[in-house]
Amino acid sequence: MPVTATAPQPTPAAPVYDTVEAAVRAQLAKAFGGKRGTVEAAVPTITFTLAWITTEQLQLSLILSGGIAAVLLVARIVQRSTPQFVLNSLFGIGIGAFFALRSGKAEDAFLPGMLWIAVVEAIMIFSILVRWPFMGFMLGATNPEDPLAWHRDKGIVKLCTKVSWIMVLPGLIKLTVQIPLYLAGQVVWLGIAKIALGWPVYLAALATVGWVLARGRTAMRPAVS
Template identity: 60%
Template sequence: MSAEAEEVAHDTVEAAVRAQLAKAFGGVRGIIEAAVPTIAFTLSWIFTEDLKISLIISVSLAVVLLVARIAQRSTPQFVINSLIGIAIGAFFASRTGDAKDYFLPGILWNAGYSVAMLLSIVTRWPVVGFLIGSVTGDPTAWHKDPGIVRLCAKLTWMLLIPCVIRVAVQLPVWLFGGGDEAVAALGFAKIVMGWPLQVAALGAMLWLLGRGRTPIKSPVAPA
């Protein structure tokens, strides 16, 4: 769909952001696909204490989910994202031989994402604003409207908070925990603080978006 068609379909900032968020979250199936490999790795490690077997089961399940997406000709984007994260976690754990390092890339990702979003808010270029830019065809025109900047800053805070919570809970477990208890705790935390927190953030964002109707202003064409 062209930028002009998108703008006709979404004549307000709130409608445009709602539509883009719906695409980004992937629905119930995306939630399940993200959780299954982590659950499999955690349970496999608890029952076998064999890192190699646990990694093979986790990665294999992610590949099966990817093949299913391709066979059904549905978008594999969410499975691919999950598979990349799983593969990186498997690499870390296999290199160190410590099962809890499977969860380290996710912790680092959330920490980096938190810092990037905080910087975007502080510099008044909140990342959610670029969702509007993807609809209008001009990635920066939204920044000229202080009201839109404030709205996007609030929405970016709502995306940032779950990332901060994940790091605050999981990092101490990774640093100071050991053995089966640490792996089980990290696996449980990753599942509970993954999509459930993200869905809660989405609900809060949709609530905020439902309260306003900010018109989308097309970028002014040069004379």
């Protein structure tokens, strides 16, 4: 019986963008998970804060927060959509719960997130200072054949540097507000600050980035060998 060869399935082509600005906008949208990813990141924190305000019971607040994150994860799995952003939230809740239950202080639930932001901010600022702005690597992800091609164009490096500084600001603002609240043990205000200075501020930064990108049209062109 003759065997029919199966034609290989074509590999999905990488998205093609006409301008650097369009590529950066697309990568930012992908990185932040859109509106649903934003909600999934915020809801567990809102649940923890409201539960703490109502009951002042650490374990119950952590259980409710983790429970709502688990429900969001199940919804993702049932719908067969990427659970990445829910898993990130669930992982953060787990680490925060470990810190808080170990010390018995509710404010320690926010400590891992603050430490993570501090590390990320340090890396982001370092990348800008050494003239390899982190936004350039997001742009490079759109060119898998030569992901570092962007760095050979001074105009693109300048644009990525400007956008990177804008994206650094939300984390710096958040730490500036949260650190004094943490040291004062202000759990409720820590929760409010995490929500108010989290996605709203990042969305404001993204809007600013969008405005900057909308003003320019830096052509995507192959690097000169």
